[in-house]
Amino acid sequence: MKDESGRIVYANSACSRTFGYTNDELVGRNVSTLCPEPHRSAHDSYLERYLRTREARVLGVGRKLRGCRKDGVEFPMYLSLSESVEGTTRRFHGIIRDLSAEEEQRALTEAIVDSCLESIVAIDAQGTMLRVNRACCVKFGYEAHELVGRNVNMLMGEPHHSAHDSYLSRYVATGRGNIMGRGRELAARRRDGREFPIHLSLSEARVGGKVVFTGIMADLSAEKNALAQTRAMVESALDPIVSINEQGVILGVNNACAELFLYSRDELVGHNVSMLCPEPHRSAHNTYLARYAATGLSSVIGSRRAITALAKDGTPRQVFLAVSEARARDGSRIFTAIARDAQAEVSLIRSQLELEQSEQLLLNILPEPISRQLKAREAGAGHLASAFDHCTILFADVVGFTALSASMAPLELVRTLNTIFSSFDALVDRYKLEKIKTIGLSWAEVVVVVGVCDLSFCRRRLYGCLWALA
Amino acid sequence: MVVSGLSHEPDHQVRMLRFALDMFDALAAYNSTAAIPLGLRCGVNSGPVVAGVLGTKKFLYDLWGDAVNVASRMESTGVAGCVQVTSTLAEVARSFPSEFCVLERGSIKVKGKGDMSVFLIGRASGMEALRHRVRQEAAASVGAAGAGAWDWASFFAAGVLVGAIVMGRLTK
Numbered sequence: 237m238k239d240e241s242g243r244i245v246y247a248n249s250a251c252s253r254t255f256g257y258t259n260d261e262l263v264g265r266n267v268s269t270l271c272p273e274p275h276r277s278a279h280d281s282y283l284e285r286y287l288r289t290r291e292a293r294v295l296g297v298g299r300k301l302r303g304c305r306k307d308g309v310e311f312p313m314y315l316s317l318s319e320s321v322e323g324t325t326r327r328f329h330g331i332i333r334d335l336s337a338e339e340e341q342r343a344l345t346e347a348i349v350d351s352c353l354e355s356i357v358a359i360d361a362q363g364t365m366l367r368v369n370r371a372c373c374v375k376f377g378y379e380a381h382e383l384v385g386r387n388v389n390m391l392m393g394e395p396h397h398s399a400h401d402s403y404l405s406r407y408v409a410t411g412r413g414n415i416m417g418r419g420r421e422l423a424a425r426r427r428d429g430r431e432f433p434i435h436l437s438l439s440e441a442r443v444g445g446k447v448v449f450t451g452i453m454a455d456l457s458a459e460k461n462a463l464a465q466t467r468a469m470v471e472s473a474l475d476p477i478v479s480i481n482e483q484g485v486i487l488g489v490n491n492a493c494a495e496l497f498l499y500s501r502d503e504l505v506g507h508n509v510s511m512l513c514p515e516p517h518r519s520a521h522n523t524y525l526a527r528y529a530a531t532g533l534s535s536v537i538g539s540r541r542a543i544t545a546l547a548k549d550g551t552p553r554q555v556f557l558a559v560s561e562a563r564a565r566d567g568s569r570i571f572t573a574i575a576r577d578a579q580a581e582v583s584l585i586r587s588q589l590e591l592e593q594s595e596q597l598l599l600n601i602l603p604e605p606i607s608r609q610l611k612a613r614e615a616g617a618g619h620l621a622s623a624f625d626h627c628t629i630l631f632a633d634v635v636g637f638t639a640l641s642a643s644m645a646p647l648e649l650v651r652t653l654n655t656i657f658s659s660f661d662a663l664v665d666r667y668k669l670e671k672i673k674t675i676g677l678s679w680a681e682v683v684v685v686v687g688v689c690d691l692s693f694c695r696r697r698l699y700g701c702l703w704a705l706a
Numbered sequence: 707m708v709v710s711g712l713s714h715e716p717d718h719q720v721r722m723l724r725f726a727l728d729m730f731d732a733l734a735a736y737n738s739t740a741a742i743p744l745g746l747r748c749g750v751n752s753g754p755v756v757a758g759v760l761g762t763k764k765f766l767y768d769l770w771g772d773a774v775n776v777a778s779r780m781e782s783t784g785v786a787g788c789v790q791v792t793s794t795l796a797e798v799a800r801s802f803p804s805e806f807c808v809l810e811r812g813s814i815k816v817k818g819k820g821d822m823s824v825f826l827i828g829r830a831s832g833m834e835a836l837r838h839r840v841r842q843e844a845a846a847s848v849g850a851a852g853a854g855a856w857d858w859a860s861f862f863a864a865g866v867l868v869g870a871i872v873m874g875r876l877t878k
Contacts, residue, residue: 621758627711628752631781635745
């Protein structure tokens with residue numbers, strides 16, 4: 237309460253508390269002390285103007301403004317001002333409500349909404365956006381002011397983009413909606429036109445007598461991507477994969493599975509997996525599953541074993557079966573079996589082995605760089621030779637071979653020679669030399685030498701052979 | 707037939723000489739237990755070669771070149787129990803006197819090359835053994851030449867015999 241000069245005549249204890257003064261300090265003080273700048277300096281002129289013109293600005297209206305505590309801290313408050321005249325005494329009565337708590341509450345709500353990682357949009361009954369949070373702006377690529385005031389359907393992919401207004405009006409008219417309170421997956425659209433999957437949950441509130449719908453949109457891109465990747469992985473696997481539930485019903489199969497067993501996907505999914513088992517397992521498979529559920533004991537799960545499965549045409553399929561167990565979200569068991577086609581596996585290993593053997597053989601006959609060049613060159617290409625500026629060549633001949641061959645059985649002779657030449661080969665390896673050929677042990681090699689070496693040498697060798705024959 | 711230097715290693719010559727002498731050791735190890743001992747004759751030469759594979763079937767990696775022919779000739783005209791080399795290799799061996807001894811043997815005829823000086827290589831301490839081998843070989847070749855003469859004589863005699871028989875038939 238103050239008089240015409242602006243001095244405080246009376247203040248209650250709540251007022252003193254709010255402003256941090258004692259009652260005595262307040263009474264007699266100019267009320268402008270309680271106002272922050274610029275009102276502090278101007279307050280006297282406000283009062284003077286009112287008294288002069290009687291033009292009320294605050295009086296009888298009430299207004300939100302800021303107060304200033306004794307310690308200088310400002311705070312939000314609501315001021316309602318009234319006037320009383322008793323005789324010649326004019327007094328003004330101000331009732332002050334401290335709004336600090338409300339403002340804090342409001343700021344907290346703002347902070348929660350804005351710091352939420354999911355996009356949040358509030359709309360009115362016409363679909364106009366009233367408020368969007370920061371995550372929504374970031375996710376969709378807009379600034380908040382570009383969204384607020386516009387129709388929310390700009391954030392939706394088709395068909396909802398076009399139909400949203402009708403959904404809203406129908407809901408407002410009938411009170412029946414498909415999403416309200418339930419949530420659903422749909423496509424949202426970014427500013428750049430790209431769409432992404434979201435889960436939308438929608439709620440309804442009344443604010444000041446108006447309906448406000450709040451939508452929370454969870455981005456499902458990451459989950460969908462992970463799902464697509466897993467699916468791609470399973471689908472691209474060369475090994476058949478089949479997953480079943482606790483009852484043995486096939487939940488899913490990959491392409492390789494359908495191919496190996498000659499069924500279509502639809503013929504498998506939803507049916508009991510025992511259709512792939514031959515008797516007696518076909519009849520017993522459900523018992524196996526039940527026993528496992530009851531005892532947790534299984535000879536299949538967690539190990540790899542060779543079994544026979546049955547294709548659609550009744551022909552057997554030898555497979556290596558590996559079964560693993562996982563829990564679904566609802567806690568039920570899912571069994572996943574990977575059945576590697578044993579036949580294909582064996583033939584693969586065999587051909588691999590053959591390839592390795594022939595490679596090894598080739599390396600035995602030809603130096604490695606040459607065998608590489610031979611494999612690389614096209615069939616029918618010309619000669620494969622390279623010149624070397626300086627090499628050292630050694631020829632060696634076993635002397636006394638004729639006498640030895642006369643005294644030994646052929647097999648024993650070969651064994652003896654093999655021993656000697658193996659020890660020479662070991663020396664070749666030790667000195668990192670290249671053995672070109674063994675001459676003098678077979679007629680064919682002697683003939684080869686005729687082609688490449690000087691003739692007198694070969695003639696003599698040929699005579700040696702003839703003598704041996706004789 | 708063995709070659710070194712295809713990977714352009716700089717010590718291919720001396721490496722081959724060491725290999726050759728080691729072969730004799732390996733054979734000696736075999737002979738120490740064998741009923742019928744075997745001998746070995748080596749020839750070594752170095753020079754440019756062409757190495758590769760001809761044709762498209764039954765691949766055989768082979769070497770061609772004058773140096774190869776000469777190496778073969780070193781072996782065929784060599785001495786049992788010895789490594790016979792050209793002057794190039796003899797020079798190499800001489801530069802490792804702690805490892806090798808070199809004995810000049812004389813000259814031989816090589817087709818397309820004329821006379822070539824040839825040398826025998828042994829271990830550093832083996833000079834006496836080399837001389838002994840050469841003497842043995844000389845003695846054996848005289849015998850072989852004798853045998854060869856006998857061959858021609860028997861061939862001639864057989865020819866005369868056959869001729870006589872044929873003549874006898876014809877004149878009958």
